[in-house]
Amino acid sequence: MRNLVQPSNEVPGLQRISSCCAAPGTTDESAANPLPPPPPLAKRAAMKVLLIGSGGREHALAWKLAQSPLLTRLFAAPGNPGIGTVAELVALDPADHAAVIAFCTSESIDLVVVGPEVPLVAGIADDLAAAGIRVFGPSRAAAQLEGSKGYTKDLCAEARIPTAAYRRFTSAGPAKAYVGDRGAPIVVKADGLAAGKGVTVAETVDEAHAAIDACFEGALGTAGAEVVVEEFLAGEEASFFALSDGVTVIPFGTAQDHKRVGEGDTGPNTGGMGAYSPAPIVTPALAARVMDEIIRPTVSTMAKRDAPFRGVLYAGLMITAEGPKLIEYNVRFGDPETQVLMPRLDSDLLALLAAVADGRLAEMSPRWSDDAALTVVMAAEGYPGSHAKGSPIGGLDAAATIHGATVFQAGTALRDGRLVAHGGRVLNVTARGDSIAQAQERAYEAAAKIVWPEGFYRRDIGWRAIGRVVAG
Ligand code: ATP
Numbered sequence: 001m002r003n004l005v006q007p008s009n010e011v012p013g014l015q016r017i018s019s020c021c022a023a024p025g026t027t028d029e030s031a032a033n034p035l036p037p038p039p040p041l042a043k044r045a046a047m048k049v050l051l052i053g054s055g056g057r058e059h060a061l062a063w064k065l066a067q068s069p070l071l072t073r074l075f076a077a078p079g080n081p082g083i084g085t086v087a088e089l090v091a092l093d094p095a096d097h098a099a100v101i102a103f104c105t106s107e108s109i110d111l112v113v114v115g116p117e118v119p120l121v122a123g124i125a126d127d128l129a130a131a132g133i134r135v136f137g138p139s140r141a142a143a144q145l146e147g148s149k150g151y152t153k154d155l156c157a158e159a160r161i162p163t164a165a166y167r168r169f170t171s172a173g174p175a176k177a178y179v180g181d182r183g184a185p186i187v188v189k190a191d192g193l194a195a196g197k198g199v200t201v202a203e204t205v206d207e208a209h210a211a212i213d214a215c216f217e218g219a220l221g222t223a224g225a226e227v228v229v230e231e232f233l234a235g236e237e238a239s240f241f242a243l244s245d246g247v248t249v250i251p252f253g254t255a256q257d258h259k260r261v262g263e264g265d266t267g268p269n270t271g272g273m274g275a276y277s278p279a280p281i282v283t284p285a286l287a288a289r290v291m292d293e294i295i296r297p298t299v300s301t302m303a304k305r306d307a308p309f310r311g312v313l314y315a316g317l318m319i320t321a322e323g324p325k326l327i328e329y330n331v332r333f334g335d336p337e338t339q340v341l342m343p344r345l346d347s348d349l350l351a352l353l354a355a356v357a358d359g360r361l362a363e364m365s366p367r368w369s370d371d372a373a374l375t376v377v378m379a380a381e382g383y384p385g386s387h388a389k390g391s392p393i394g395g396l397d398a399a400a401t402i403h404g405a406t407v408f409q410a411g412t413a414l415r416d417g418r419l420v421a422h423g424g425r426v427l428n429v430t431a432r433g434d435s436i437a438q439a440q441e442r443a444y445e446a447a448a449k450i451v452w453p454e455g456f457y458r459r460d461i462g463w464r465a466i467g468r469v470v471a472g
Contacts, residue, residue, distance in 0.1 A: 046072040047350060050104060051087065052094045052124070053115025054080050056377075056410030056428040057335035061115060061349070062087045063406065064342040068350035075107065081419060082409025094119045097127040104133045111136060111354055117332050120311075121147035121193060136353040138331050141307035145298070145329040149228045150191045152329050159297040163326040164318075166230035172216045175227050179208045185232040190215050192223030196271055201232065233327070235320040236464075238279040239337050240287070242295045242315070243352060245361040246308030249299045251291060252366060253344065254279040255337040256465065261384055263460045270384045271425055274461030276374040276436050277340040280468050281319055290317065290324050298329070310356055339408050339428045340373040374439035374462050375408070375430040376447050378455045383424035391454035393419045393426070398449040404432040404439070405446035426455060436465045 077092035114137035123140035190198030202208035215224030380387035411423020433439035
Protein backbone atom coordinates (compact mmCIF):
# COMPACT_ATOMS: atom_id res chain seq x y z
CA MET A 1 0.00 0.00 0.00
CA ARG A 2 1.20 3.47 -0.83
CA ASN A 3 -0.10 6.43 1.08
CA LEU A 4 0.04 9.95 -0.22
CA VAL A 5 -0.14 12.16 2.81
CA GLN A 6 -1.97 15.39 2.14
CA PRO A 7 -3.63 17.51 4.76
CA SER A 8 -7.28 18.34 4.20
CA ASN A 9 -8.97 21.50 5.45
CA GLU A 10 -11.94 19.59 6.69
CA VAL A 11 -10.14 17.07 8.86
CA PRO A 12 -6.70 18.43 9.68
CA GLY A 13 -4.02 15.81 9.58
CA LEU A 14 -6.17 13.34 7.72
CA GLN A 15 -4.33 11.31 5.15
CA ARG A 16 -5.20 11.45 1.53
CA ILE A 17 -4.84 7.90 0.51
CA SER A 18 -3.97 6.44 -2.81
CA SER A 19 -5.30 2.97 -2.65
CA CYS A 20 -3.20 0.63 -4.52
CA CYS A 21 -4.58 -2.63 -4.69
CA ALA A 22 -4.42 -1.14 -7.85
CA ALA A 23 -0.91 -2.11 -8.54
CA PRO A 24 -0.27 -1.54 -12.23
CA GLY A 25 -1.87 -4.23 -14.28
CA THR A 26 -4.24 -5.50 -11.60
CA THR A 27 -7.14 -3.29 -12.62
CA ASP A 28 -8.57 -3.93 -16.03
CA GLU A 29 -9.46 -0.37 -16.99
CA SER A 30 -10.00 -1.30 -20.60
CA ALA A 31 -12.78 -3.72 -19.71
CA ALA A 32 -14.83 -0.93 -18.17
CA ASN A 33 -13.99 1.63 -20.89
CA PRO A 34 -13.88 -0.17 -24.20
CA LEU A 35 -13.45 2.94 -26.40
CA PRO A 36 -10.18 4.87 -26.53
CA PRO A 37 -10.48 7.56 -23.85
CA PRO A 38 -11.11 11.14 -24.99
CA PRO A 39 -8.59 13.78 -23.90
CA PRO A 40 -8.60 14.41 -20.15
CA LEU A 41 -11.55 16.57 -19.26
CA ALA A 42 -9.98 18.65 -16.57
CA LYS A 43 -7.34 19.78 -19.07
CA ARG A 44 -10.07 21.27 -21.24
CA ALA A 45 -10.79 24.93 -20.77
CA ALA A 46 -14.53 24.60 -21.23
CA MET A 47 -17.05 21.91 -20.54
CA LYS A 48 -20.68 21.18 -21.32
CA VAL A 49 -22.27 19.16 -18.54
CA LEU A 50 -25.47 17.13 -18.25
CA LEU A 51 -26.72 16.53 -14.70
CA ILE A 52 -29.18 13.65 -14.22
CA GLY A 53 -31.81 14.00 -11.48
CA SER A 54 -34.52 16.26 -10.14
CA GLY A 55 -34.28 16.68 -6.36
CA GLY A 56 -32.70 18.91 -3.74
CA ARG A 57 -29.41 17.03 -4.08
CA GLU A 58 -29.29 17.86 -7.77
CA HIS A 59 -30.22 21.50 -7.12
CA ALA A 60 -27.24 21.74 -4.74
CA LEU A 61 -24.95 20.04 -7.29
CA ALA A 62 -26.22 22.28 -10.11
CA TRP A 63 -25.78 25.40 -7.94
CA LYS A 64 -22.15 24.44 -7.26
CA LEU A 65 -21.39 23.29 -10.83
CA ALA A 66 -22.76 26.59 -12.15
CA GLN A 67 -20.01 28.41 -10.21
CA SER A 68 -17.25 26.55 -12.07
CA PRO A 69 -15.01 28.61 -14.36
CA LEU A 70 -14.71 25.47 -16.51
CA LEU A 71 -18.43 25.33 -17.27
CA THR A 72 -19.81 26.61 -20.55
CA ARG A 73 -23.32 25.09 -20.47
CA LEU A 74 -25.17 23.13 -17.83
CA PHE A 75 -28.15 20.94 -18.72
CA ALA A 76 -30.28 19.02 -16.25
CA ALA A 77 -32.60 16.11 -16.99
CA PRO A 78 -35.33 16.31 -15.94
CA GLY A 79 -34.45 18.89 -13.24
CA ASN A 80 -36.93 21.04 -11.31
CA PRO A 81 -37.79 24.76 -11.22
CA GLY A 82 -34.97 25.52 -8.77
CA ILE A 83 -32.42 23.71 -10.93
CA GLY A 84 -33.90 25.63 -13.85
CA THR A 85 -32.56 28.86 -12.36
CA VAL A 86 -28.97 27.68 -12.95
CA ALA A 87 -29.29 25.06 -15.72
CA GLU A 88 -31.19 24.42 -18.95
CA LEU A 89 -33.84 21.78 -18.28
CA VAL A 90 -34.18 18.89 -20.71
CA ALA A 91 -37.25 16.63 -20.72
CA LEU A 92 -35.33 13.36 -20.78
CA ASP A 93 -36.22 10.19 -18.90
CA PRO A 94 -33.01 8.99 -17.17
CA ALA A 95 -34.29 5.41 -17.54
CA ASP A 96 -34.11 5.82 -21.33
CA HIS A 97 -30.36 5.43 -21.77
CA ALA A 98 -30.55 5.60 -25.56
CA ALA A 99 -32.29 8.99 -25.37
CA VAL A 100 -29.70 10.28 -22.88
CA ILE A 101 -26.88 9.12 -25.17
CA ALA A 102 -28.53 10.72 -28.21
CA PHE A 103 -28.83 14.03 -26.38
CA CYS A 104 -25.20 13.90 -25.20
CA THR A 105 -24.02 13.17 -28.71
CA SER A 106 -26.07 15.93 -30.33
CA GLU A 107 -25.00 18.51 -27.72
CA SER A 108 -21.37 17.30 -27.50
CA ILE A 109 -21.65 16.84 -23.74
CA ASP A 110 -18.22 16.55 -22.09
CA LEU A 111 -19.36 15.09 -18.77
CA VAL A 112 -22.53 13.48 -17.42
CA VAL A 113 -23.02 13.72 -13.66
CA VAL A 114 -25.49 11.15 -12.33
CA GLY A 115 -27.30 12.20 -9.14
CA PRO A 116 -29.59 9.31 -8.09
CA GLU A 117 -28.81 5.63 -7.56
CA VAL A 118 -31.51 4.05 -9.72
CA PRO A 119 -29.90 4.90 -13.11
CA LEU A 120 -26.48 3.84 -11.79
CA VAL A 121 -27.74 0.45 -10.62
CA ALA A 122 -29.44 0.15 -14.04
CA GLY A 123 -26.05 0.64 -15.74
CA ILE A 124 -26.29 4.15 -17.19
CA ALA A 125 -22.56 4.71 -16.58
CA ASP A 126 -21.69 1.58 -18.57
CA ASP A 127 -23.94 2.59 -21.46
CA LEU A 128 -22.53 6.14 -21.57
CA ALA A 129 -18.95 4.84 -21.37
CA ALA A 130 -19.65 2.37 -24.18
CA ALA A 131 -20.85 5.31 -26.30
CA GLY A 132 -17.61 7.19 -25.55
CA ILE A 133 -19.25 9.70 -23.19
CA ARG A 134 -17.52 10.66 -19.94
CA VAL A 135 -19.52 10.05 -16.81
CA PHE A 136 -19.23 10.76 -13.10
CA GLY A 137 -20.78 7.75 -11.39
CA PRO A 138 -19.92 4.08 -10.96
CA SER A 139 -20.53 1.20 -13.35
CA ARG A 140 -23.39 -1.23 -12.80
CA ALA A 141 -20.94 -3.70 -11.26
CA ALA A 142 -19.58 -1.13 -8.80
CA ALA A 143 -23.08 0.21 -8.04
CA GLN A 144 -23.88 -3.16 -6.45
CA LEU A 145 -22.41 -1.61 -3.30
CA GLU A 146 -25.80 0.12 -3.02
CA GLY A 147 -27.91 -2.15 -5.22
CA SER A 148 -27.35 -5.29 -3.14
CA LYS A 149 -26.93 -5.20 0.62
CA GLY A 150 -25.80 -8.85 0.55
CA TYR A 151 -23.04 -7.98 -1.95
CA THR A 152 -21.72 -5.28 0.38
CA LYS A 153 -21.90 -7.51 3.44
CA ASP A 154 -19.92 -10.23 1.64
CA LEU A 155 -17.37 -7.63 0.56
CA CYS A 156 -17.05 -6.50 4.19
CA ALA A 157 -16.47 -10.10 5.26
CA GLU A 158 -13.83 -10.59 2.54
CA ALA A 159 -11.99 -7.34 3.32
CA ARG A 160 -12.50 -7.55 7.12
CA ILE A 161 -14.38 -4.26 7.18
CA PRO A 162 -16.12 -3.64 10.53
CA THR A 163 -19.89 -4.07 10.14
CA ALA A 164 -22.81 -5.83 11.84
CA ALA A 165 -22.71 -9.67 11.90
CA TYR A 166 -25.13 -10.97 9.24
CA ARG A 167 -26.58 -13.84 7.22
CA ARG A 168 -28.19 -13.81 3.75
CA PHE A 169 -31.43 -15.70 3.02
CA THR A 170 -33.53 -16.57 -0.02
CA SER A 171 -36.51 -18.03 1.88
CA ALA A 172 -38.45 -17.20 5.03
CA GLY A 173 -38.02 -20.40 7.10
CA PRO A 174 -34.24 -20.29 7.58
CA ALA A 175 -34.34 -16.48 8.06
CA LYS A 176 -36.90 -16.84 10.87
CA ALA A 177 -34.91 -19.66 12.46
CA TYR A 178 -31.81 -17.42 12.48
CA VAL A 179 -33.81 -14.60 14.09
CA GLY A 180 -35.06 -17.11 16.69
CA ASP A 181 -31.45 -18.07 17.49
CA ARG A 182 -30.17 -14.50 17.70
CA GLY A 183 -33.15 -12.86 19.45
CA ALA A 184 -34.18 -9.17 19.28
CA PRO A 185 -33.38 -6.39 18.70
CA ILE A 186 -32.33 -7.45 15.21
CA VAL A 187 -32.37 -5.84 11.77
CA VAL A 188 -34.09 -7.22 8.65
CA LYS A 189 -33.15 -5.75 5.26
CA ALA A 190 -34.46 -6.34 1.77
CA ASP A 191 -31.40 -6.94 -0.41
CA GLY A 192 -32.25 -4.56 -3.26
CA LEU A 193 -33.15 -0.90 -3.72
CA ALA A 194 -36.34 -0.10 -1.79
CA ALA A 195 -36.32 3.71 -1.59
CA GLY A 196 -35.58 3.71 2.16
CA LYS A 197 -38.46 1.30 2.94
CA GLY A 198 -36.51 -1.95 2.96
CA VAL A 199 -35.04 -1.85 6.47
CA THR A 200 -36.81 -2.91 9.67
CA VAL A 201 -35.06 -2.38 12.98
CA ALA A 202 -37.11 -4.99 14.86
CA GLU A 203 -37.50 -4.70 18.61
CA THR A 204 -39.17 -8.10 18.89
CA VAL A 205 -38.77 -11.46 17.18
CA ASP A 206 -42.39 -11.21 15.97
CA GLU A 207 -41.65 -7.87 14.30
CA ALA A 208 -38.62 -9.38 12.57
CA HIS A 209 -40.68 -12.37 11.41
CA ALA A 210 -43.33 -10.03 9.99
CA ALA A 211 -40.66 -8.08 8.09
CA ILE A 212 -39.23 -11.33 6.68
CA ASP A 213 -42.71 -12.42 5.56
CA ALA A 214 -43.37 -9.04 3.97
CA CYS A 215 -40.17 -9.31 1.92
CA PHE A 216 -40.75 -12.86 0.71
CA GLU A 217 -44.45 -12.21 0.03
CA GLY A 218 -43.41 -9.50 -2.42
CA ALA A 219 -44.25 -6.30 -0.51
CA LEU A 220 -41.05 -4.73 -1.90
CA GLY A 221 -41.09 -6.40 -5.29
CA THR A 222 -37.83 -7.94 -6.48
CA ALA A 223 -35.87 -5.91 -3.88
CA GLY A 224 -37.16 -8.35 -1.23
CA ALA A 225 -36.43 -11.58 -3.10
CA GLU A 226 -33.35 -11.91 -0.90
CA VAL A 227 -33.04 -10.78 2.71
CA VAL A 228 -30.11 -9.86 4.95
CA VAL A 229 -30.63 -10.34 8.69
CA GLU A 230 -28.07 -8.52 10.78
CA GLU A 231 -27.01 -7.70 14.29
CA PHE A 232 -28.44 -4.51 15.84
CA LEU A 233 -25.71 -1.89 16.33
CA ALA A 234 -25.99 0.74 19.06
CA GLY A 235 -24.31 4.12 18.65
CA GLU A 236 -24.54 7.45 16.83
CA GLU A 237 -24.90 7.56 13.05
CA ALA A 238 -22.81 9.70 10.70
CA SER A 239 -22.40 10.02 6.94
CA PHE A 240 -18.90 9.92 5.46
CA PHE A 241 -18.17 10.77 1.83
CA ALA A 242 -15.16 9.87 -0.31
CA LEU A 243 -14.30 10.47 -3.96
CA SER A 244 -12.68 7.58 -5.81
CA ASP A 245 -11.41 7.24 -9.36
CA GLY A 246 -10.95 3.51 -8.89
CA VAL A 247 -7.40 3.83 -7.60
CA THR A 248 -7.03 7.05 -5.62
CA VAL A 249 -9.55 7.74 -2.88
CA ILE A 250 -9.87 10.95 -0.89
CA PRO A 251 -12.23 11.95 1.92
CA PHE A 252 -14.97 14.33 0.78
CA GLY A 253 -16.74 15.63 3.85
CA THR A 254 -18.97 14.43 6.65
CA ALA A 255 -22.56 15.13 7.68
CA GLN A 256 -25.33 13.94 9.96
CA ASP A 257 -29.00 13.89 9.15
CA HIS A 258 -32.29 13.56 11.02
CA LYS A 259 -34.32 10.69 9.60
CA ARG A 260 -37.39 10.81 11.88
CA VAL A 261 -40.24 13.15 11.01
CA GLY A 262 -40.80 14.50 14.53
CA GLU A 263 -38.87 16.73 16.88
CA GLY A 264 -36.56 14.91 19.30
CA ASP A 265 -36.03 12.31 16.53
CA THR A 266 -39.44 10.69 17.03
CA GLY A 267 -42.11 9.34 14.68
CA PRO A 268 -41.81 7.52 11.36
CA ASN A 269 -38.67 7.45 9.22
CA THR A 270 -38.37 9.82 6.27
CA GLY A 271 -35.84 10.48 3.53
CA GLY A 272 -34.29 13.03 5.93
CA MET A 273 -35.77 16.11 7.62
CA GLY A 274 -32.53 18.07 7.86
CA ALA A 275 -28.76 17.74 8.02
CA TYR A 276 -25.60 19.53 9.00
CA SER A 277 -21.94 19.39 8.09
CA PRO A 278 -19.34 18.69 9.34
CA ALA A 279 -20.38 15.89 11.72
CA PRO A 280 -18.74 16.80 15.05
CA ILE A 281 -18.57 13.13 16.07
CA VAL A 282 -16.19 12.42 13.17
CA THR A 283 -12.98 13.74 14.68
CA PRO A 284 -9.81 13.72 12.56
CA ALA A 285 -8.68 10.54 14.34
CA LEU A 286 -12.01 8.84 13.66
CA ALA A 287 -11.97 9.98 10.02
CA ALA A 288 -8.51 8.45 9.61
CA ARG A 289 -9.85 5.15 11.02
CA VAL A 290 -12.82 5.25 8.64
CA MET A 291 -10.46 5.72 5.68
CA ASP A 292 -8.10 2.96 6.87
CA GLU A 293 -10.61 0.39 8.07
CA ILE A 294 -13.61 0.94 5.78
CA ILE A 295 -13.16 3.16 2.71
CA ARG A 296 -9.72 2.16 1.46
CA PRO A 297 -10.26 -1.62 1.84
CA THR A 298 -13.55 -1.22 -0.05
CA VAL A 299 -11.97 0.59 -2.99
CA SER A 300 -9.07 -1.85 -3.18
CA THR A 301 -11.36 -4.89 -2.99
CA MET A 302 -13.60 -3.47 -5.73
CA ALA A 303 -10.54 -3.00 -7.95
CA LYS A 304 -9.48 -6.59 -7.26
CA ARG A 305 -12.96 -7.70 -8.32
CA ASP A 306 -12.54 -5.85 -11.64
CA ALA A 307 -15.30 -3.47 -10.60
CA PRO A 308 -13.26 -0.34 -9.84
CA PHE A 309 -15.35 2.23 -7.99
CA ARG A 310 -15.41 5.60 -9.77
CA GLY A 311 -17.66 8.18 -8.21
CA VAL A 312 -18.66 9.26 -4.74
CA LEU A 313 -18.82 6.62 -2.05
CA TYR A 314 -21.21 7.54 0.73
CA ALA A 315 -20.73 5.41 3.83
CA GLY A 316 -23.52 5.30 6.40
CA LEU A 317 -21.67 4.65 9.65
CA MET A 318 -22.59 3.67 13.17
CA ILE A 319 -20.06 5.01 15.64
CA THR A 320 -20.15 2.24 18.24
CA ALA A 321 -18.25 1.77 21.50
CA GLU A 322 -15.75 -0.37 19.52
CA GLY A 323 -15.30 2.20 16.76
CA PRO A 324 -16.87 3.01 13.39
CA LYS A 325 -18.85 0.26 11.67
CA LEU A 326 -20.37 0.32 8.19
CA ILE A 327 -24.18 0.24 8.10
CA GLU A 328 -24.55 0.68 4.36
CA TYR A 329 -23.01 2.12 1.23
CA ASN A 330 -24.63 4.52 -1.21
CA VAL A 331 -22.95 5.04 -4.57
CA ARG A 332 -24.00 8.68 -5.04
CA PHE A 333 -24.24 11.89 -3.06
CA GLY A 334 -26.69 11.98 -0.13
CA ASP A 335 -29.96 13.87 0.02
CA PRO A 336 -30.14 16.14 2.05
CA GLU A 337 -26.41 15.80 2.92
CA THR A 338 -25.28 17.27 -0.42
CA GLN A 339 -27.22 20.42 0.42
CA VAL A 340 -24.82 21.00 3.36
CA LEU A 341 -21.64 19.73 1.69
CA MET A 342 -21.79 21.94 -1.41
CA PRO A 343 -22.01 25.28 0.45
CA ARG A 344 -18.86 24.31 2.40
CA LEU A 345 -16.81 23.21 -0.62
CA ASP A 346 -14.39 25.97 -1.62
CA SER A 347 -12.89 24.03 -4.55
CA ASP A 348 -14.30 23.78 -8.06
CA LEU A 349 -16.73 20.82 -8.01
CA LEU A 350 -16.59 20.37 -11.77
CA ALA A 351 -12.79 20.04 -11.79
CA LEU A 352 -13.06 17.38 -9.06
CA LEU A 353 -15.79 15.36 -10.78
CA ALA A 354 -13.93 15.55 -14.10
CA ALA A 355 -10.76 14.32 -12.37
CA VAL A 356 -12.70 11.33 -11.02
CA ALA A 357 -14.01 10.55 -14.52
CA ASP A 358 -10.48 10.90 -15.95
CA GLY A 359 -8.74 8.80 -13.30
CA ARG A 360 -6.67 11.83 -12.24
CA LEU A 361 -7.94 12.29 -8.70
CA ALA A 362 -4.40 11.99 -7.33
CA GLU A 363 -3.78 15.51 -8.69
CA MET A 364 -6.63 17.04 -6.69
CA SER A 365 -6.87 18.40 -3.13
CA PRO A 366 -10.37 19.59 -2.26
CA ARG A 367 -10.48 22.66 -0.03
CA TRP A 368 -13.26 23.12 2.49
CA SER A 369 -14.46 26.17 4.33
CA ASP A 370 -14.10 26.12 8.10
CA ASP A 371 -17.74 27.20 8.20
CA ALA A 372 -20.54 24.81 9.08
CA ALA A 373 -23.75 24.41 7.09
CA LEU A 374 -27.21 23.27 8.12
CA THR A 375 -30.32 22.53 6.10
CA VAL A 376 -33.94 22.39 7.23
CA VAL A 377 -36.29 20.32 5.08
CA MET A 378 -39.74 21.82 4.53
CA ALA A 379 -42.19 19.03 3.77
CA ALA A 380 -45.83 18.83 2.73
CA GLU A 381 -48.29 18.37 5.61
CA GLY A 382 -48.88 14.62 6.03
CA TYR A 383 -45.42 13.53 4.85
CA PRO A 384 -44.14 10.78 5.05
CA GLY A 385 -47.75 9.60 4.76
CA SER A 386 -50.10 10.82 2.06
CA HIS A 387 -49.87 14.51 1.26
CA ALA A 388 -51.44 16.89 -1.19
CA LYS A 389 -49.67 18.41 -4.20
CA GLY A 390 -50.20 21.77 -5.79
CA SER A 391 -50.19 24.22 -2.84
CA PRO A 392 -48.53 27.54 -3.73
CA ILE A 393 -45.18 28.53 -2.18
CA GLY A 394 -43.87 32.08 -1.77
CA GLY A 395 -41.14 33.97 0.02
CA LEU A 396 -38.11 32.28 -1.53
CA ASP A 397 -36.53 35.59 -2.50
CA ALA A 398 -37.03 36.95 1.01
CA ALA A 399 -35.46 33.80 2.49
CA ALA A 400 -32.42 34.23 0.26
CA THR A 401 -31.78 37.70 1.70
CA ILE A 402 -30.75 36.15 5.03
CA HIS A 403 -26.97 36.23 5.27
CA GLY A 404 -25.47 32.87 4.25
CA ALA A 405 -28.82 31.34 3.26
CA THR A 406 -29.71 29.45 0.07
CA VAL A 407 -32.98 27.64 -0.64
CA PHE A 408 -32.61 24.44 -2.64
CA GLN A 409 -35.75 23.09 -4.28
CA ALA A 410 -36.53 19.38 -4.01
CA GLY A 411 -40.20 18.67 -4.81
CA THR A 412 -41.49 21.73 -6.63
CA ALA A 413 -43.22 22.45 -9.92
CA LEU A 414 -44.38 25.51 -11.82
CA ARG A 415 -48.12 25.87 -12.39
CA ASP A 416 -49.28 28.86 -14.41
CA GLY A 417 -45.97 30.50 -13.60
CA ARG A 418 -46.36 29.97 -9.84
CA LEU A 419 -44.17 27.76 -7.71
CA VAL A 420 -46.15 24.92 -6.12
CA ALA A 421 -45.40 21.88 -3.96
CA HIS A 422 -44.95 18.72 -5.99
CA GLY A 423 -43.58 16.13 -3.57
CA GLY A 424 -43.15 15.11 0.07
CA ARG A 425 -39.90 16.90 0.79
CA VAL A 426 -40.26 20.19 -1.01
CA LEU A 427 -37.62 22.76 0.04
CA ASN A 428 -34.20 22.59 1.70
CA VAL A 429 -33.60 25.85 3.53
CA THR A 430 -29.84 25.92 3.96
CA ALA A 431 -27.41 28.31 5.62
CA ARG A 432 -23.72 28.63 6.33
CA GLY A 433 -22.36 30.01 9.57
CA ASP A 434 -19.18 30.03 11.60
CA SER A 435 -20.65 27.27 13.77
CA ILE A 436 -23.52 24.79 13.48
CA ALA A 437 -25.43 26.99 15.95
CA GLN A 438 -25.03 30.07 13.74
CA ALA A 439 -25.93 28.11 10.60
CA GLN A 440 -29.01 26.82 12.42
CA GLU A 441 -30.08 30.30 13.49
CA ARG A 442 -29.76 31.61 9.93
CA ALA A 443 -31.52 28.62 8.36
CA TYR A 444 -34.50 29.05 10.69
CA GLU A 445 -34.57 32.80 10.08
CA ALA A 446 -34.73 32.06 6.34
CA ALA A 447 -37.37 29.32 6.82
CA ALA A 448 -39.57 31.81 8.67
CA LYS A 449 -39.66 33.97 5.51
CA ILE A 450 -41.18 31.19 3.40
CA VAL A 451 -44.89 31.51 2.87
CA TRP A 452 -46.32 28.02 2.57
CA PRO A 453 -49.16 27.25 5.03
CA GLU A 454 -49.43 23.64 3.78
CA GLY A 455 -45.81 22.90 4.70
CA PHE A 456 -44.08 22.02 7.97
CA TYR A 457 -40.56 21.58 9.31
CA ARG A 458 -38.77 20.37 12.40
CA ARG A 459 -37.55 23.13 14.71
CA ASP A 460 -34.66 21.18 16.22
CA ILE A 461 -32.36 20.27 13.32
CA GLY A 462 -28.81 20.12 14.66
CA TRP A 463 -29.81 19.60 18.30
CA ARG A 464 -27.36 16.81 18.92
CA ALA A 465 -24.38 18.64 17.43
CA ILE A 466 -25.18 21.87 19.24
CA GLY A 467 -25.69 19.95 22.49
CA ARG A 468 -22.32 18.27 21.98
CA VAL A 469 -20.57 21.63 21.64
CA VAL A 470 -22.38 23.04 24.69
CA ALA A 471 -21.58 19.91 26.71
CA GLY A 472 -18.00 19.85 25.42
P1 ATP B 1 -31.67 4.93 3.27
O1 ATP B 1 -32.33 4.75 1.94
O2 ATP B 1 -32.49 5.75 4.22
O3 ATP B 1 -30.24 5.32 3.19
P2 ATP B 1 -31.56 2.12 3.41
O4 ATP B 1 -32.93 1.65 3.13
O5 ATP B 1 -30.56 2.02 2.34
O6 ATP B 1 -31.65 3.55 4.00
P3 ATP B 1 -29.90 1.43 5.70
O7 ATP B 1 -29.21 2.73 5.64
O8 ATP B 1 -29.10 0.18 5.66
O9 ATP B 1 -31.06 1.29 4.67
O10 ATP B 1 -30.73 1.45 7.06
C1 ATP B 1 -31.66 2.50 7.33
C2 ATP B 1 -31.52 2.88 8.78
O11 ATP B 1 -31.80 1.75 9.63
C3 ATP B 1 -30.13 3.33 9.19
O12 ATP B 1 -29.93 4.69 8.92
C4 ATP B 1 -30.12 3.02 10.68
O13 ATP B 1 -30.79 4.04 11.41
C5 ATP B 1 -30.95 1.76 10.76
N1 ATP B 1 -30.08 0.56 10.74
C6 ATP B 1 -29.69 -0.12 9.65
N2 ATP B 1 -28.90 -1.14 10.00
C7 ATP B 1 -28.78 -1.12 11.33
C8 ATP B 1 -28.10 -1.93 12.30
N3 ATP B 1 -27.40 -3.00 11.93
N4 ATP B 1 -28.21 -1.59 13.61
C9 ATP B 1 -28.94 -0.52 13.98
N5 ATP B 1 -29.62 0.28 13.14
C10 ATP B 1 -29.55 -0.01 11.82
